[in-house]
Amino acid sequence: MSSLERLARYQRLVLDLVTDEGTDHYSHQFHPDLSPSGWHLGHCVFTENYWIRxxxxxxxxxxxxRDLYVPxxxxxxxxxQQLPDFHDLIDWxxxxxxxxxxxxxxxxxxxxRHPLLRGGYLHDxxxxxYAQHYxxxxxxxxxxxxxxxxAVPVRPLPVRRPNARDAVTLAGGDYAVGQTAPGRPYDNEHSRHTITLAGCRLAHRPLSNAEFFGFMEDGGYERRELWSDAGWHWLQTAAVARPGYWRCDDPGHYFQVSPAGAERxxxxxxVVGINYHEAAAVAAWAGARLPHEHEWEAATRSGLLQGRGQVWEWCANAFYPYPGFQAYPYDGYSLPYFDNAHFVLRGGSRYTRRVxxxxxxxxYYEADKRHLFAGVRLAWDSPPA
Structure with missing residues (x-):
């Protein structure tokens, strides 16, 4: 498939998704951190127009x-309220x-050819x-x-506790992280470089619903010692006691909600729908920690991790520039978010496109964001005794 054919496929993917929303929903904002679906379509098309034209x-x-579609x-x-008529927007x-x-x-x-066209960079x-906005x-x-x-009919969740003995070992040593190949990588992935890791153990799969339910049943949302100062402050303000995509129809009977609706x-x-603070707290409860993004990438490249691509996985570190970072093709994609307030997630979710x-x-997102399809994979510094 040519690059133009792939671009047309992604254009259609977003256009069809917004078309399916229809006149009743395309201009509605369903979450304070999310724009209406019609705006996302207009923004994607405007972005094309900007770079090409x-x-x-x-x-x-x-x-x-520009005034409407540039964030x-x-x-x-x-x-x-500022979006055009639904049919006019779709036609345009x-x-x-x-x-x-x-x-x-x-x-x-x-x-x-313009430098942005070389190697198919602009196409990618x-x-x-489009994939990110999808x-x-x-x-x-x-x-x-x-x-x-x-609500859907549900059964009570079993309670499980993570076990470090089920983890995989990432040996200490030198590992290459990042990307240098032209075209696809974003500026914050450049350049490929070598880092030295002390070695650790990582859960072979992301934390499960039953394991997170164990955290809840053990008073995880009430136990101050499990939370960082920032996390505890967020929790007192947010007053939540379950993942963002979980709902409870009867006490102890939970179901979850996805883009397709209610699910068992x-x-x-x-588990999906937890933020950085919750991920760190459940890790503390399990006697574990969050992995550094380099540990995650090294383990992934070494073929050690199972279950990747089901949920975004919170990492311990804030988003930061790699050595020699240069913003490209504009300053706004990565540079404003090297602020120690945005934390890295790796892997992708069920709704993340393969590209x-x-x-x-x-x-990368701020620590309090729960609308993401995000979960957690636990890490330990050393093998269990």
Missing amino acids: EVIEAQPLAAAN EFSYKPARG AGREQRENSRRLQQLQHNPR FLIQH ETLCYARAQRQLQQAS LRPGAP IKRPSFRN
């Missing part, structure tokens, strides 16, 4: 679209996508941009389902 072809874009210029709670998006594909095809044959950049649209749909879904909680499936499920991909 304004940057490469030097054709200025309409100010009205820095658009107040999130007001975005839904489809036309612009087709026109951008046509322009890219012509630009490919230009002997003096736009594909990944998952964000799934977050928004899951939040809508949380407000609408009815499978005891062995990864960004690579070992070097670095996701």
